[in-house]
Structures are given as C-alpha cells and as structure tokens.
Amino acid sequence: MGEKIMFGHSNMDLDCFGSLSMARYLYPGHLMVRSGRIHPVAKNLYTVYRDHLEMITAKELKKHSIDEVVIMDTRQYDRVKEYFRFIPDFSGKITVYDHHCETDCDIPGASVYDGDFGANTSMLCMELLKRDIHVDENDATIALAGIYADTGNFSHGNVTGRDFQAAQYLMEHGASLNAVGKLLSKLREEHQVSLFHRLLNTIQFHNIQGYSIITSWMKLEGQMAGLAAVIERIFEVEDADAYIAVFELEKEGSHLLIGRAGNPRIDLNIIMNSFGGAGHPQAASALIKNSSGFPIYAHLLNMLEQRLKHALTSMELMREAVTISRKMTLLDSALRLEESGNSGAPVVDEDERLVGMITLRDIQKGRKAGQMNAPVHAYMTRNVIHADRNTTIREIEQMFYRHDIGHLPILEDEKVVGQVTRSDYIKFLQNNGDFREIIPQE
Ligand SMILES: [Mn+2]
CATH class of the missing domain: 3.10.580.10 (CBS-domain)
Structure with a gap:
C-alpha cells in the first residue's frame, strides 16, 4: 500500500491553503504537499501555520510510492506538473476539487468535483457541512482567509450564497476574523507602496465600448512579489469597470498582464486567453514569454476594443x-x-x-x-x-x-x-x- 497525497496548484495562494485545510478532514491520512512556490499573498499565512499544516515538499515525494492524489483549485496539468515530476508513471486515482468551471480538465483520468463558488475553499466547506464534520479553529481560520481572498472580501461577481454559508460554518467553528484580517494581503512591503503610487501616476483612462477602463504600462526589471495586491488596491481606489496592468519584464524579456474587472459584462478570462493566460472573468493574468519589443500594450487596447461586448445603454x-x-x-x-x-x-x-x-x-x-x-x-x-x-x-x-x-x-x-x-x-x-x-x- 502506497501513500495518498493532496496538493493545490503551483504558486499556492490562500484559496489553496484554505481548500487543503478543509480537505484534510475529507481525506484524513493524505499527506499534504506544498508547492515549491508559495504566492506572496499566502506567505505570511504559511509562516504562521507551518507547524499546524505539516506539509511535505514535492521533492520528498520521491521517497514514497503514491497511489492516490487529490488536487485543489485547478484542473490544468500545467499548474500541477511540478508534483507529478516526482511521481513519474503515476497511474492511481486522481480526484480534483476546482471551482474554475469554465476551464477544461486536462489531467488524465481525473474525476472532477466542481460548482459555482467564489472560493474553492467554500466548496470543501459545504461538503464538510453536509457531512456534519467539525473542524479545528486553526483550519477554520485558514479556510476563512482563503474565502476572503478569492471572493475579494465577498464583493466579486463570482460570489454565491454558499460562500456566505461556508463562512458562517467556519465562524461557528471558531475562525478568527482578527487573524484573517492580519493575514490577508495588504501593501505591507515598501516596494508595493511605492509601486502603488507610481502606477497611480501612470494609469490611463479609456472609454472602450462604453466602459470606463483603466490601463497602465510599466517596465520592471523582473517579477515582483505582491504585484497583484497592488493592482487590486488601485482597482479599488479608481472607480472603473476594469483595470489591466501591463508590465514589461526586462530581464526575462517577457510581458506580464494582470487584470481585475468589476462589471459582469466584462470577461477578463477571454481577454487573457487571447494572450495565453487564464483566470476568472473578474481576475485574470497572462505571462507572455519572449515578447520583448512587441507592442503588447497597443495590442491589448485593440483586443479590448474588439472583444468587449458593448456596455448596457438606456x-x-x-x-x-x-x-x-x-x-x-x-x-x-x-x-x-x-x-x-x-x-x-x-x-x-x-x-x-x-x-x-x-x-x-x-x-x-x-x-x-x-x-x-x-x-x-x-x-x-x-x-x-x-x-x-x-x-x-x-x-x-x-x-x-x-x-x-x-x-x-x-x-x-x-x-x-x-x-x-x-x-x-x-x-x-x-x-x-x-x-x-x-x-x-x-
Ligand atoms: Mn481559487
């Protein structure tokens, strides 16, 4: 008999940790595996709950023989291949819990649980609620942080009543709002605050198909921790239908696009797909490799003009x-x-x-x-x-x-x-x- 394991997507975010903290009750005995990359928004949470979570690294998988895998918050093979590298020729059972319903699953042989939830964590919570399973207050707090993060504090268009139900379930199990508030991404780092102000000074306002869209273009040496959090704050401050930031990453010779939208008629997933990226209708991104010198910014404006359905009118x-x-x-x-x-x-x-x-x-x-x-x-x-x-x-x-x-x-x-x-x-x-x-x- 081999080991059973579970993990989230690479570059683990708060929703991944939240999902896992709930999944451990559905799959007791499964080892939790941590990605080699933890998203900047989730670093503080992982630091605080490291001992509680008891995760092994992907590398350590080499030591085990694995016969079952449970995956959280993605159904795309690309986003979990870092784990499968260490379990070559895996042929056991794969179960996926993923709220990205609009994406096709390309993980061979996986059976997928999905549903309309703002946060993947909520889907797991509802499963526990249904089975009347009780969770520990640390896990409840981690899960609540995941729900807050993926629902944009319950304000994104993807939020459903069940996300609230899940949050209520977690509150009843001792989730600490105080801890959640502290762990959610803020612009803690000096470089984030300075980028925030630089971006605010460079954003451009457009009226595209009747929407108020803001965009920005900026050169960066390379990827920076906590970029998305900065984009989110700017989107919050400016009253726009969508914000798409373009960063030219000089060292890597690539472009990074990060978008946020708050209008249900705007689907950023479609926009980012056309740049090889992905995400949700209201939050998506794309990394365009080997694109230095390409007029990506102009292309984006064109794309918006072509792909957006016209805004509602009188x-x-x-x-x-x-x-x-x-x-x-x-x-x-x-x-x-x-x-x-x-x-x-x-x-x-x-x-x-x-x-x-x-x-x-x-x-x-x-x-x-x-x-x-x-x-x-x-x-x-x-x-x-x-x-x-x-x-x-x-x-x-x-x-x-x-x-x-x-x-x-x-x-x-x-x-x-x-x-x-x-x-x-x-x-x-x-x-x-x-x-x-x-x-x-x-
Ligand atoms: Mn998610």
Whole structure:
C-alpha cells in the first residue's frame, strides 16, 4: 500500500491553503504537499501555520510510492506538473476539487468535483457541512482567509450564497476574523507602496465600448512579489469597470498582464486567453514569454476594443414613457401617473417635445394649494436632465447621483421615447447578473 497525497496548484495562494485545510478532514491520512512556490499573498499565512499544516515538499515525494492524489483549485496539468515530476508513471486515482468551471480538465483520468463558488475553499466547506464534520479553529481560520481572498472580501461577481454559508460554518467553528484580517494581503512591503503610487501616476483612462477602463504600462526589471495586491488596491481606489496592468519584464524579456474587472459584462478570462493566460472573468493574468519589443500594450487596447461586448445603454434599461401634455390639469396628470404606476413623467408640448417633468410630489404641492385644476406646466420642473438611447449605464448612474433625480427621460430627435427611473436603476443594480439575459443576442 502506497501513500495518498493532496496538493493545490503551483504558486499556492490562500484559496489553496484554505481548500487543503478543509480537505484534510475529507481525506484524513493524505499527506499534504506544498508547492515549491508559495504566492506572496499566502506567505505570511504559511509562516504562521507551518507547524499546524505539516506539509511535505514535492521533492520528498520521491521517497514514497503514491497511489492516490487529490488536487485543489485547478484542473490544468500545467499548474500541477511540478508534483507529478516526482511521481513519474503515476497511474492511481486522481480526484480534483476546482471551482474554475469554465476551464477544461486536462489531467488524465481525473474525476472532477466542481460548482459555482467564489472560493474553492467554500466548496470543501459545504461538503464538510453536509457531512456534519467539525473542524479545528486553526483550519477554520485558514479556510476563512482563503474565502476572503478569492471572493475579494465577498464583493466579486463570482460570489454565491454558499460562500456566505461556508463562512458562517467556519465562524461557528471558531475562525478568527482578527487573524484573517492580519493575514490577508495588504501593501505591507515598501516596494508595493511605492509601486502603488507610481502606477497611480501612470494609469490611463479609456472609454472602450462604453466602459470606463483603466490601463497602465510599466517596465520592471523582473517579477515582483505582491504585484497583484497592488493592482487590486488601485482597482479599488479608481472607480472603473476594469483595470489591466501591463508590465514589461526586462530581464526575462517577457510581458506580464494582470487584470481585475468589476462589471459582469466584462470577461477578463477571454481577454487573457487571447494572450495565453487564464483566470476568472473578474481576475485574470497572462505571462507572455519572449515578447520583448512587441507592442503588447497597443495590442491589448485593440483586443479590448474588439472583444468587449458593448456596455448596457438606456435602450436596455428604459421603460415606455407615459407622457403628459403641458396643458393637462394637475388632477388629470395625477390620475394618469397613478393609472400607469409611475411616480413621475415627462411633460411634452404639442409636438411631443420635452418641456418639463412632473412628479407626484410636485402635484402634492398643487393639491395643498387647492390648485388641482391648474395646468401642469405651472408646477412642473423645467430644464430637465435627459439622455438618449446610447447613453451608457455608467453615464446614467452619474446623472442620478450628481443631480439627485428620480426620472430620466430618453429622447430621440428631441422627442420622448422612454424614461429610466430610479427604480429601474435599482432593479438593474440588484439583478446585475441576471440582467444580461434579457439583452437581445447579437
Ligand atoms: Mn481559487
């Protein structure tokens, strides 16, 4: 009988450690193997929990005969080949737990467990929860750090209710939020802070297909620890739909692309795939070897222009506008609004041109003054903020926030063709993911 082992992908991140700390309860007795490279974000955690985790190195596998392998957080052979190097001719059972559902598995003979989870760790937690298995508080803390990291503190578009359930399970098992807060990547290193400021000064803003996209290009001598954490902070600070940083690594003669996106219509995985990279729709990267001298940055901008679906516009968001003729009385206007279920409507002249906006609140003022038979134009708001069919959701957002309006008439050739209301916008905000489905297919 040989040994059974388990490991995560090379360049182990917090989600790998989190997954393993849970998997050890599903597979007691499996040796945990550590990658030769630990991602900078996970170094502190590994230092602190080294003794608790009791991992062996990949090299030590040479001493064992192995008959079973369990893999965490990847289904790509390339990302685990450093382990298989030490177990040549492995022909035993391989089980994979991986939340990268959009990727094809190329590990021969592997059976894959997957599912929609923001963090791979959550998938393992749910398995333990289902079987009513209890975990130790150190493992709970490690796992919670993994979930926080892979879900962007529960804010990425990939987060599901089950990630929260998993977090709750871990809290009930004594996970320490204090420790998690300390272990999550911060810009601790001086070089990260200085890079952060340098990048902030070089980022470029683009409007591509209606999205606000930021990019940057910078030469670095070589790969630097904690680059992704810096990119994340910049993405947090700047209110953009996506940020893609291009680093030209001079010594290696390669380019490194790191991207973050926060808009469900942007899939960075597709963008990075075209550069030979991979990741999630909202976080992906690519390393382009032997590319010194190539205009990668220009190519990226081109690629974004070509590959991004156009941003949502008022066309997809607007509802049919109930218009009110300027000569109508307040009373008739009130009836019309109530019948149509609107709290406000554009007021138009004889040629259907926008001349004002009337809301139930304006009418209320007239009611108090006993003026319900007055014409609506006496109580309407003039100089109405309006948009057209091509106004993007982002611009609409700014109009709502900047002008504190509840109704935005949409005009075409000066005529009212629809309106977007605050409640339409709230609906959009809350159903961001599902909203995509009602967009006509191009
Ligand atoms: Mn992961």
